[in-house]
């Protein structure tokens with residue numbers, strides 16, 4: 309047999325896995341493996357009622373989840389029953405198709421938010437639902453996406469040091485936090501993402517309602533599709549606002565005054581695009597031919613104030629001026645709002661920002677959309693935390709996809725942890741309910757890891773719970789670039 313060489317097509321790994329599972333399911337080996345299990349002892353134990361001393365009479369005969377037939381203890385089952393287990397072909401008609409495993413392997417689309425097992429389940433649906441240009445704008449990173457990838461690798465390089473038992477019976481984990489005078493149910497928050505109506509007509513209002521339902525912070529983008537007042541009304545309470553400054557100070561001041569008058573408690577200034585960013589996908593796809601089409605112009609050019617944020621492929625629109633640290637004091641002094649600076653990745657900048665009056669530091673590389681630094685946001689967190697020395701809260705985003713990522717960031721000293729793309733995947737897939745489910749999934753994952761580490765409050769999560777692994781674990785990856 310010829311060994312596959314570089315010129316030969318490599319076998320499709322998913323396809324071979326699928327074939328392997330099919331083979332296993334149909335094989336008599338499966339029945340033999342079943343027979344060799346020490347079955348019976350659990351059922352015997354369970355049959356001694358009551359099983360759970362706290363729930364009298366809780367035991368009942370277990371049923372097959374597919375057809376509802378009782379699963380009999382071995383004594384009641386005919387001898388050699390394991391040898392005549394129905395194969396898939398012989399199975400009675402009422403058993404639904406056993407394709408769950410295959411759907412996991414092929415990445416089928418979910419039909420409702422409840423079907424989602426993790427946040428990536430929403431990514432494919434949003435991809436399917438969306439215009440190519442809108443999708444590209446959401447998905448892209450700068451240059452070769454290396455910072456975007458590094459953001460995930462950074463989290464994957466951190467391992468958990470779990471603690472198994474505690475002195476006292478553990479309480480239910482309390483994930484609530486207080487940040488800049490406000491209390492939230494979770495350290496998780498929604499980052500400012502431009503133009504959310506490009507993904508769902510509910511836009512920022514839908515995301516805001518979901519955030520409110522779960523009691524978490526939402527930050528509105530300067531480039532949002534809806535006004536501050538519309539979102540605050542939908543949400544039922546004011547949220548934070550992110551600003552991209554303009555060289556004309558009066559324009560900044562008018563915007564600041566407007567959101568402050570609407571009750572905004574905290575202003576966030578994003579500084580990681582001030583030098584521009586090399587968004588190649590935007591140049592190819594978004595600013596290319598397609599955008600001249602009638603379809604795009606219907607929405608964008610025929611509505612006032614509805615210009616394409618994604619058309620500005622290299623950072624905030626308008627002329628660039630050399631911003632200096634004085635702008636921090638200037639923006640801070642322009643209102644009574646708290647002032648947070650977003651896009652800090654170094655100890656030096658964190659120190660300067662605090663010196664100039666920042667009330668909070670937001671560690672971020674814009675989800676890999678600023679510069680191709682190849683430096684994970686989570687990897688820049690420790691030096692920022694060390695420089696801040698607890699004087700102001702530290703927030704972080706970029707690459708957060710799991711409750712364990714939130715936990716790791718908290719362990720390294722973050723006070724709050726943000727998601728960008730994942731909630732937009734939820735929004736693009738199912739509107740408010742999709743965002744709600746994304747938040748719920750990550751919060752549930754955080755609850756599990758807190759349970760596993762015996763931590764009962766966010767304050768108890770410290771650096772003793774994480775350690776660095778020498779090599780990142782295998783990345784989620786496929787040919788379409790999903791899964792980052």
Ligand SMILES: Cc1cc2nc3c(=O)[nH]c(=O)nc-3n(C[C@H](O)[C@H](O)[C@H](O)COP(=O)(O)O)c2cc1C
Nearest residue numbers: 446499500501502529578674675706707727728729
């Ligand atoms: C499509 C898109 C638009 C964004 N728009 C803004 C914005 O208007 N203002 C801002 O400060 N950050 C913006 N960001 C960055 C996010 O606030 C956040 O830093 C980033 O998405 C976090 O990384 P993640 O997507 O990997 O979770 C945007 C991100 C994306 C993906």
